[in-house]
Amino acid sequence: xxxxxxxxxxxxxxxxxxxxxxxxxxxxxxxxxxxxxxxxxxxxxxxxxxxxxxxxxxxxxxxxxxxxxxxxxxxxxxxxxxxxxxxxxxxxxxxxxxxxxxxxxxxxxxxxxxxxxxxxxxxxxxxxxxxxxxxxxxxxxxxxxxxxxxxxxxxxxxxxxxxxxxxxxxxxxxxxxxxxxxxxxxxxxxxxxxxxxxxxxxxxxxxxxxxxxxxxxxxxxxxxxxxxxxxxxxxxxxxxxxxxxxxxxxxxxxxxxxxxxxxxxxxxxxxxxxxxxxxxxxxxxxxxxxxx
Ligand SMILES: Cc1cc2nc3c(=O)[nH]c(=O)nc-3n(C[C@H](O)[C@H](O)[C@H](O)COP(=O)(O)OP(=O)(O)OC[C@H]3O[C@@H](n4cnc5c(N)ncnc54)[C@H](O)[C@@H]3O)c2cc1C
Numbered sequence: 001x002x003x004x005x006x007x008x009x010x011x012x013x014x015x016x017x018x019x020x021x022x023x024x025x026x027x028x029x030x031x032x033x034x035x036x037x038x039x040x041x042x043x044x045x046x047x048x049x050x051x052x053x054x055x056x057x058x059x060x061x062x063x064x065x066x067x068x069x070x071x072x073x074x075x076x077x078x079x080x081x082x083x084x085x086x087x088x089x090x091x092x093x094x095x096x097x098x099x100x101x102x103x104x105x106x107x108x109x110x111x112x113x114x115x116x117x118x119x120x121x122x123x124x125x126x127x128x129x130x131x132x133x134x135x136x137x138x139x140x141x142x143x144x145x146x147x148x149x150x151x152x153x154x155x156x157x158x159x160x161x162x163x164x165x166x167x168x169x170x171x172x173x174x175x176x177x178x179x180x181x182x183x184x185x186x187x188x189x190x191x192x193x194x195x196x197x198x199x200x201x202x203x204x205x206x207x208x209x210x211x212x213x214x215x216x217x218x219x220x221x222x223x224x225x226x227x228x229x230x231x232x233x234x235x236x237x238x239x240x241x242x243x244x245x246x247x248x249x250x251x252x253x254x255x256x257x258x259x260x261x262x263x264x265x266x267x268x269x270x271x272x273x274x275x276x277x278x279x280x281x282x283x284x285x286x287x288x289x290x291x292x
Contacts, residue, residue, distance in 0.1 A: 003051040007044055010035055011074070017066045017292075020058050020077060022123060023255075024215040025263045026066025026292075029075040036080045038180065042155030045177065048074055049153045056292065057178055059128030060100070062217065065291045068263045076178075078127070083180070088113075091186050092146065097127030097179040101134070101141075104184075109198050114189035115144040117198040121205030127179035132288070133167040137201055142167025146185040150176035170221050170288060210248045215257030219270060220285040222253075228285055229253035232273055235280045242269040267291065 004011040015032035018024045031053070035041040048055045054073030058064060078084070078098030086095045086104060088111050095104045101124055108116045118139035122129065133142045147161045157180065166173035210216040220228040232238065232252040240247045244261025247269070248254035255266055274285050 003047060003053060004031065004033075004044075007033065007040075007047070010040065010044070015075070017058070017061075017071060017075060021061030021064050021066060022215060022217050023061075023065055023257055023263075023266065025068075025257060025261060025266065027068055027070025029071045029073075031074040032077070033074060034077045034079050037082045038151075038157075041076070041078075041178065042151060042157075044074075044076070045151065045153055046155050055153070055177060057127070059098070059131075060124030062123040063128060063132060063289055065217065065263055065266055065289050067291060071292045078125075078178075091188060092183055093186060094181060094183045095126045096181045097125060097130075099126045100124075101126055101129045105198070108184075108186055109191075109194050112189055112191040112194060113186035114194050115139065115186040116141070116184065117194060118201060120198050120202045121209075126182055130179055130182055131172055131174055132170050133172045135170070136205070140167060140169075141184075142172060144184045144186060146183045148174060148182045149180040150174065151178040151180055153177050207250070209251055210254050210256050215261070216248065216254055217266075217289060218254050219273070219287060219289060220253055221288050223283055223285060226283075227253070231277050231281055231283055231285070235276045237273055237276060240269060240272065242266075242272065245269045247273070263291075 011031055011033045013031060014028040017029050018026045035044055057076045083096045083098035086099055086107055093108055101122055104126055105116050105120050118137040119134060122134050122136050129141045133140050147159055149157060149159045151157050222228050229252045238252050239249055243265030244258040245255050245265040248256045270287055277283050277285050
């Protein structure tokens with residue numbers, strides 16, 4: 001009997017994971033599921049727990065690099081409508097963890113609520129953004145978060161309010177297996193001013209990072225306010241290439257992927273940059289990417 005008996009309609013084996021990530025690289029997930037409801041997700045989590053199956057959630061895959069050998073256990077993708085709903089109530093927006101961050105940003109501007117517009121152009125989902133406290137142009141998602149609903153491995157749901165949540169640079173206290181949804185408290189603003197600001201930031205963002213049409217990813221956190229891209233340029237590594245992975249001409253803190261690239265090319269490129277910046281500038285760059 002297979003551990004996922006009764007879930008055959010949502011569990012697939014050997015699913016190529018690269019297509020769910022921005023890098024479009026790497027091997028397969030041993031098991032992959034797109035549950036249809038919160039209840040179904042809870043049952044699946046409990047089943048994993050009973051059978052000691054490792055469990056991870058992938059959001060927009062913009063911060064995850066899949067190893068060439070693939071991923072053991074179950075990878076869950078919260079793509080069903082039950083996980084992507086959004087609603088507006090006064091100055092509050094509630095969004096499912098699987099909702100695209102860009103959709104929530106546009107929604108907030110559309111209803112004249114300010115705060116999240118700084119995050120325009122940050123790829124990924126609401127849950128991925130909360131997990132790593134996504135930030136851009138001086139604002140982070142954490143500062144607008146009023147509460148977050150999460151699920152444990154036993155399927156139990158807990159809601160954390162603002163006082164129970166901690167957000168810092170590219171980090172949050174959210175280490176529960178699943179982030180289900182969040183409620184944001186925003187500020188009413190002038191709709192024309194808000195739209196203009198979002199458009200301006202979007203243009204700036206597009207000029208500073210590789211376009212979404214190529215496989216790409218942001219590599220390092222900016223160490224204490226210093227731009228990681230500038231440090232990489234200072235040590236003369238602009239446009240460094242390893243196999244099919246190359247630092248972006250637009251921004252040296254992004255890697256772009258060419259055909260035939262392997263995840264190991266990206267790993268080696270990251271190692272070379274980290275080592276050279278450490279030996280020449282004494283700065284220990286921290287990789288923002290998670291390698292699964
Ligand atoms: C071109 C480009 C530009 C970027 N610009 C920025 C930027 O300006 N600012 C910034 O902060 N970041 C930036 N990033 C990094 C990245 O987009 C963000 O960190 C983003 O918020 C990650 O969201 P995601 O849904 O893609 O997460 P993923 O990469 O899918 O996952 C990241 C982590 O979150 C976890 N996770 C995802 N969903 C859930 C869930 N439902 N429950 C529990 N855990 C979950 C995953 O398990 C993983 O640990 C950029 C990346 C790229 C490729």
